[in-house]
Amino acid sequence: xxxxxxxxxxxxxxxxxxxxxxxxxxxxxxxxxxxxxxxxxxxxxxxxxxxxxxxxxxxxxxxxxxxxxxxxxxxxxxxxxxxxxxxxxxxxxxxxxxxxxxxxxxxxxxxxxxxxxxxxxxxxxxxxxxxxxxxxxxxxxxxxxxxxxxxxxxxxxxxxxxxxxxxxxxxxxxxxxxxxxxxxxxxxxxxxxxxxxxxxxxxxxxxxxxxxxxxxxxxxxxxxxxxxxxxxxxxxxxxxxxxxxxxxxxxxxxxxxxx
Amino acid sequence: xxxxxxxxxxxxxxxxxxxxxxxxxxxxxxxxxxxxxxxxxxxxxxxxxxxxxxxxxxxxxxxxxxxxxxxxxxxxxxxxxxxxxxxxxxxxxxxxxxxxxxxxxxxxxxxxxxxxxxxxxxxxxxxxxxxxxxxxxxxxxxxxxxxxxxxxxxxxxxxxxxxxxxxxxxxxxxxxxxxxxxxxxxxxxxxxxxxxxxxxxxxxxxxxxxxxxxxxxxxxxxxxxxxxxxxxxxxxxxxxxxxxxxxxxxxxxxxxxxxxxxxxxxxxxxxxxxxxxxxxxxxxxxxxxxxxxxxxxxxxxxxxxxxxxxxxxxxxxxxxxxxxxxxxxxxxxxxxxxxxxxxxxxxxxxxxxxxxxxxxxxxxxxxxxxxxxxxxxxxxxxxxxxxxxxxxxxxxxxxxxxxxxxx
Numbered sequence: 001x002x003x004x005x006x007x008x009x010x011x012x013x014x015x016x017x018x019x020x021x022x023x024x025x026x027x028x029x030x031x032x033x034x035x036x037x038x039x040x041x042x043x044x045x046x047x048x049x050x051x052x053x054x055x056x057x058x059x060x061x062x063x064x065x066x067x068x069x070x071x072x073x074x075x076x077x078x079x080x081x082x083x084x085x086x087x088x089x090x091x092x093x094x095x096x097x098x099x100x101x102x103x104x105x106x107x108x109x110x111x112x113x114x115x116x117x118x119x120x121x122x123x124x125x126x127x128x129x130x131x132x133x134x135x136x137x138x139x140x141x142x143x144x145x146x147x148x149x150x151x152x153x154x155x156x157x158x159x160x161x162x163x164x165x166x167x168x169x170x171x172x173x174x175x176x177x178x179x180x181x182x183x184x185x186x187x188x189x190x191x192x193x194x195x196x197x198x199x200x201x202x203x204x205x206x207x208x209x210x211x212x213x214x215x216x217x218x219x220x221x222x223x224x225x226x227x228x229x230x231x232x233x234x235x236x237x238x239x240x241x242x243x244x245x246x247x248x249x250x251x252x253x254x255x256x257x258x259x
Numbered sequence: 260x261x262x263x264x265x266x267x268x269x270x271x272x273x274x275x276x277x278x279x280x281x282x283x284x285x286x287x288x289x290x291x292x293x294x295x296x297x298x299x300x301x302x303x304x305x306x307x308x309x310x311x312x313x314x315x316x317x318x319x320x321x322x323x324x325x326x327x328x329x330x331x332x333x334x335x336x337x338x339x340x341x342x343x344x345x346x347x348x349x350x351x352x353x354x355x356x357x358x359x360x361x362x363x364x365x366x367x368x369x370x371x372x373x374x375x376x377x378x379x380x381x382x383x384x385x386x387x388x389x390x391x392x393x394x395x396x397x398x399x400x401x402x403x404x405x406x407x408x409x410x411x412x413x414x415x416x417x418x419x420x421x422x423x424x425x426x427x428x429x430x431x432x433x434x435x436x437x438x439x440x441x442x443x444x445x446x447x448x449x450x451x452x453x454x455x456x457x458x459x460x461x462x463x464x465x466x467x468x469x470x471x472x473x474x475x476x477x478x479x480x481x482x483x484x485x486x487x488x489x490x491x492x493x494x495x496x497x498x499x500x501x502x503x504x505x506x507x508x509x510x511x512x513x514x515x516x517x518x519x520x521x522x523x524x525x526x527x528x529x530x531x532x533x534x535x536x537x538x539x540x541x542x543x544x545x546x547x548x549x550x551x552x553x554x555x556x557x558x559x560x561x562x563x564x565x566x567x568x569x570x571x572x573x574x575x576x577x578x579x580x581x582x583x584x585x586x587x588x589x590x591x592x593x594x595x596x597x598x599x600x601x602x603x604x605x606x607x608x609x610x611x612x613x614x615x616x617x618x619x620x621x622x623x624x625x626x627x628x629x630x631x632x633x634x635x636x637x638x639x640x641x642x643x644x645x646x647x648x649x650x651x652x653x654x655x656x657x658x659x660x661x662x663x664x665x666x
Contacts, residue, residue, distance in 0.1 A: 092581070107271075116580045163580065
C-alpha cells in the first residue's frame with residue numbers, strides 16, 4: 001500500500017486544454033498538455049508571455065478548471081470537485097507564492113502565515129507553534145510582528161513561502177516569486193526553495209529567467225499553449241554559491257570604490 | 260474557520276478603517292437614537308394622559324342632562340335641561356342602588372357647580388363652589404389633607420360646612436391648618452371650615468381653587484336652583500361600566516321621558532380613545548424615524564460594496580489559500596452587522612440621553628421602555644444583516660483568478 005502511494009505522482013496532467021471563448025474569438029491557452037510531477041521534484045515552467053504558463057499554474061492551483069482533460073493530485077481527480085472541495089484542496093494540498101500582493105497589508109507577518117491554519121480550523125496554540133517554526137525556517141523569527149510595509153521585498157517573499165508551507169501541502173506553486181526582487185534577494189528566496197526541496201518538498205516554479213530556472217531539477221518549456229520541451233537540468237545552480245559570488249563581487253566593487 | 264476567527268478578522272478590518280466605520284455607523288446611530296427618543300416621547304405622553312384620566316376617578320360614569328355630540332368627553336347642554344334632573348332623582352337612584360335593584364354600582368354621587376367669591380375678613384378669592392355628596396372624595400380619588408369631608412348627616416341637614424381647596428386655603432389663611440374651624444363667607448352665607456383638600460391637578464389645571472359644600476346646602480342657600488348638573492356612578496371594576504350603562508339608561512330614560520334628555524360619559528371610553536390615538540401617534544413616530552434607520556442600512560450596504568471592490572485582491576488571496584465562499588461571506592456579514600450592532604448600542608444610549616434632555620427642556624413626559632430599546636437594537640442588527648448579504652454574496656462569488664489580477 002505504502003509503496004503504491006509512493007508510485008503515484010504528486011501531479012498528473014492528462015491532455016489538458018484550456019480555451020477562452022469570447023464573441024468572435026477563441027484563444028487556445030493550453031493545447032493537450034500532459035506531464036507528471038513526482039514527489040520531491042523541483043520543476044521550473046518557462047515560456048514567453050502568452051505561452052500558457054500562467055493558465056497552467058491557475059489550473060494546477062485549482063483556481064481555474066481546464067476546458068478538457070483531467071488533473072490528478074496524488075491520484076485524486078480534482079477537476080470534478082465542487083467549489084467547497086476546491087477551497088479545501090487549495091488549503092491543504094497547495095501552497096501559493098505569488099509575484100506581487102502576496103501578503104495582506106493589514107496583518108503582521110505572523111498573522112499572514114497563520115491564515116491558512118485558521119481556514120483549516122487549527123486551534124490557536126498549535127497555530128502559534130507552527131507559525132513560529134516556519135517563520136524561523138525562513139529566517140524571519142525576529143520579524144514576526146512586522147507588517148509587510150516594514151519588510152523588504154525579499155522578506156515579504158520569505159513570509160509568503162512560510163505561509164505556503166504551514167499546512168504541509170503536497171505541492172508549492174510559485175508564480176515568478178523573484179520577479180520583483182534584486183538578484184541577491186532573489187537568490188535568497190531560491191535558496192529557501194532549494195533547502196525545502198532538499199527536505200523533500202515538491203515545488204513548481206513559473207519564471208521567464210533562465211538563471212532562476214536553472215536552480216530547479218527539471219525545466220518544462222511552453223510556447224503557444226503547448227509543451228515543447230521537458231528537460232533535466234544538468235548543471236544545476238546552487239543559490240548558496242550564487243550568494244557567495246554576489247558577495248565577492250560586492251567586495252571587489254567596494255575595494256575598487258575605495259581605490 | 261470558526262465564528263470567533265471570523266469575528267476577529269472582521270473587527271480587524273473595521274478598525275483598519277476607523278473613520279469610515281464611524282461615519283457608516285453614524286447612519287444607524289442617528290436612526291436608532293431617533294426611534295428610541297421619539298417612541299419614548301409617544302409612550303410618555305400616553306402614560307401621562309392615562310394617569311391623569313385615572314386620577315379623575317376610575318370606573319366612573321357621568322350622567323349629565325342634555326345630549327352630547329358624538330365626540331368623546333365633549334358635552335353640549337340641551338337648551339333647556341329637564342327639570343326632572345334634580346336632587347330627588349339622585350336620591351331615588353341612590354335608593355335603588357342601596358336596595359340593590361341595580362347591581363354592580365358601588366357609589367352614586369351628584370354635583371352642582373357655580374362660581375362665587377369666598378371671603379375671610381378682608382381677603383377674598385374667586386372660586387368654583389362644588390355642591391356635592393359625601394362620597395365625592397372616594398369617587399374622584401381626591402381626599403382632604405387636613406380635617407374631614409362632610410357627612411351624610413350634614414348633607415341631609417344642609418349644614419353650612421365647607422371644605423376648601425389647597426390653593427384657596429393658602430390664599431386666605433397662609434397655611435391649611437390655620438383655616439380649620441374658622442368661618443368664611445361664600446357670597447353672603449357664612450360657612451364653617453371643616454377640612455382642606457390635598458393638592459391636585461388634572462390636565463395641568465389646578466383643582467385647589469375649588470371649595471366643597473353639601474349639594475343640598477348649595478341648592479338651598481347659594482343658588483336656589485332645584486336641578487343638579489351631573490350624577491356620577493362608580494362601578495367596582497372597569498368591566499362593569501358597560502352593563503351598568505345599560506341599567507341606568509333604562510332608569511334615566513324612564514325618569515326623564517326620553518333618551519335624548521341625558522348623556523352618559525364613560526371614563527373608560529375616553530381612556531380607550533386616547534390610548535388608541537397616542538398609540539397610533541407613537542407608531543407613526545416610530546415609522547417615520549424608522550425610515551432614517553433604513554437610510555442608515557443603505558449607507559452600510561454602500562460602504563460594504565465599496566469595501567468589497569477595494570479588497571478584491573484580498574478576497575482573491577484568501578480564496579487562493581483556502582477560504583471557502585462561506586468563509587468570505589461570513590466575514591463580510593459579520594463586518595456589516597458589527598457596524599450596525601455597535602451603531603445600535605450607541606444609538607440606544609444617545610436616544611435615552613435625548614429623551615432625558617427632551618423631558619428636561621420641555622414639559623413633555625418621556626418613557627423609555629426596555630422593549631423599545633431591544634426592538635430598536637434588533638432592527639438595527641437586522642438591517643446590518645439584510646444590507647450586508649448582497650455585498651457579502653458578491654464578495655464570496657468573486658472568481659479568485661480575476662480577483663488576484665484585479666488592479
